[in-house]
Amino acid sequence: MPRETFQxxxxxxxxxxxxxxxxxxxxxxxxxxxxxxxxxxxxxNELGVDVRYKARxxxxxxxxxxxxxxxxxxxxxxxxLYTVHSVTNHLVRSGTLSEHICKAIVESxxxxxxxxxxxxxxxxxxxxxxxFEEGLEIFKNRDIERARDLQAKDDKVDLLYSEAMxxxxxxxxxxxxxxxxxxxxxxxxxHYLERIADHGVDVGGSTVFLVTGERIDDAMRxxxxxxxxxxxx
Amino acid sequence: MSxxxxxxxxAGQEGVGSPTGTALGMKIQDxxxxxxxxxxxxxxxxxxxxxxVTALIGPSGCxxxxxxxxxxxxxxxxxxxxxxxxxxLGEQDIYTRGADPVVIRRQVGMVFQKPNPFSKSVYENVAxxxxxxxxxxxMDALVERSLKQAALWDEVKDRLKESGYELSxxxxxxxxxxxxxxxxxxxxxxxxxxxxxDPVSTQKIEDTMEDLKRNxxxxxxxxxxxxxxxxxxxxxxxxxxxxxxxxxxxxxxxTEKMFSNPDRKETExxxxxxxx
Numbered sequence: 001m002p003r004e005t006f007q008x009x010x011x012x013x014x015x016x017x018x019x020x021x022x023x024x025x026x027x028x029x030x031x032x033x034x035x036x037x038x039x040x041x042x043x044x045n046e047l048g049v050d051v052r053y054k055a056r057x058x059x060x061x062x063x064x065x066x067x068x069x070x071x072x073x074x075x076x077x078x079x080x081l082y083t084v085h086s087v088t089n090h091l092v093r094s095g096t097l098s099e100h101i102c103k104a105i106v107e108s109x110x111x112x113x114x115x116x117x118x119x120x121x122x123x124x125x126x127x128x129x130x131x132f133e134e135g136l137e138i139f140k141n142r143d144i145e146r147a148r149d150l151q152a153k154d155d156k157v158d159l160l161y162s163e164a165m166x167x168x169x170x171x172x173x174x175x176x177x178x179x180x181x182x183x184x185x186x187x188x189x190x191h192y193l194e195r196i197a198d199h200g201v202d203v204g205g206s207t208v209f210l211v212t213g214e215r216i217d218d219a220m221r222x223x224x225x226x227x228x229x230x231x232x233x
Numbered sequence: 234m235s236x237x238x239x240x241x242x243x244a245g246q247e248g249v250g251s252p253t254g255t256a257l258g259m260k261i262q263d264x265x266x267x268x269x270x271x272x273x274x275x276x277x278x279x280x281x282x283x284x285x286v287t288a289l290i291g292p293s294g295c296x297x298x299x300x301x302x303x304x305x306x307x308x309x310x311x312x313x314x315x316x317x318x319x320x321x322l323g324e325q326d327i328y329t330r331g332a333d334p335v336v337i338r339r340q341v342g343m344v345f346q347k348p349n350p351f352s353k354s355v356y357e358n359v360a361x362x363x364x365x366x367x368x369x370x371x372m373d374a375l376v377e378r379s380l381k382q383a384a385l386w387d388e389v390k391d392r393l394k395e396s397g398y399e400l401s402x403x404x405x406x407x408x409x410x411x412x413x414x415x416x417x418x419x420x421x422x423x424x425x426x427x428x429x430x431d432p433v434s435t436q437k438i439e440d441t442m443e444d445l446k447r448n449x450x451x452x453x454x455x456x457x458x459x460x461x462x463x464x465x466x467x468x469x470x471x472x473x474x475x476x477x478x479x480x481x482x483x484x485x486x487x488t489e490k491m492f493s494n495p496d497r498k499e500t501e502x503x504x505x506x507x508x509x
Binding site: 002003006072073074076077078151159212213 | 302
């Protein structure tokens with residue numbers, strides 16, 4: 001195949017992005033585990049990953065720019081570089097947010113907690129981790145059908161977000177609502193989790209653009225319209 | 234005669250006029266081109282939009298140059314060569330009985346790969362076409378305007394009496410563009426106009442295109458895909474599916490679409506350099 005060197009460079013770049021994704025996945029796994037087990041030392045180990053992820057992200061960005069300058073990519077090659085750039089940004093941001101959550105876990109380790117709120121947070125954290133992993137798999141396998149399903153899964157995160165915020169704003173009467181500091185940290189964690197879910201969904205959406213050249217919103221509209229047409233509604 | 238040409242004739246500028254801003258487009262319907270019994274291009278139907286730059290890309294030998302030579306009846310000057318189908322310039326069928334190829338070639342000018350100035354002065358290179366077409370206006374003004382449109386005036390305004398051969402390759406090509414503009418065509422066909430030029434000269438030609446489309450319709454054949462992506466509004470991809478087949482217009486769309494997300498795999502393989 002012509003342009004073998006360029007193709008190899010693109011393949012290598014994708015491998016580097018997927019490696020970064022695996023590392024962020026590990027961070028999310030540790031974050032969920034630290035929440036489930038109230039494991040402040042494990043959370044503490046995650047502090048500092050942000051710097052490493054940002055440096056990796058900068059390297060990938062630099063490589064994208066060099067390839068654009070040297071190879072003048074168009075069509076699917078251009079979409080791939082654009083997508084790699086976009087996905088890398090989502091991965092790095094997710095890694096940063098995971099570290100923020102771990103920091104909140106460490107700082108609230110000794111706080112009295114609301115069990116209902118903690119249970120909601122953990123369910124949200126597991127769901128978010130799954131969405132992120134699925135987004136990365138979609139990118140790895142170019143599985144755009146699942147990208148469309150991923151949007152629906154994000155709705156569950158939004159529901160849990162509302163539920164958690166309601167518990168934070170309206171602690172149960174007669175104690176048991178946890179310390180104010182815990183509720184404040186919990187609000188931050190809820191917000192960070194919701195953002196990570198969005199990044200995971202966007203990784204899937206970027207893959208739709210990579211494969212079809214369509215923005216996920218347009219693709220979703222067409223997809224839903226197709227269902228309407230098929231159902232004869 | 235086209236409405237525009239009619240206006241020019243009434244203004245005493247038949248064949249040569251001042252840029253009016255609006256040019257004519259072309260409509261090609263079921264065009265096939267032959268060299269003797271060999272069919273080189275088949276069934277091309279496409280609208281060339283007015284006041285836009287249309288780039289034609291594709292592998293060597295797929296019929297791009299043959300196709301554009303059909304757009305001003307230059308193809309038929311090769312012995313045994315002929316074209317079938319309809320080519321409309323505005324509303325006028327340039328292949329209709331009675332259509333004068335000389336008039337057509339004035340309305341649809343052509344710039345070739347290799348600069349080919351006349352062995353005359355810079356001034357005469359530009360003025361010659363207008364003069365033999367009976368231009369009665371201010372010739373100095375016409376020469377200056379044409380050279381300015383071709384982005385050459387500043388470089389040659391003090392060298393108008395020198396031979397066109399004295400100019401550099403890039404300047405000679407812009408002189409040929411100015412010569413084409415002087416007879417005020419509707420459409421300018423360019424067959425790889427920058428392929429023999431250095432990057433700086435190429436850039437000047439490309440910059441000229443952006444200005445030219447305000448007054449003219451431009452069709453350019455190029456092997457430089459980045460050039461097509463940079464300068465054109467629409468792109469057509471010519472392709473031969475099997476060895477010995479005639480060339481076809483495989484895909485035609487807005488340039489942005491062709492270079493970001495073309496519909497056909499062969500187009501994507503070609504623009505990404507994955508042919509072979």
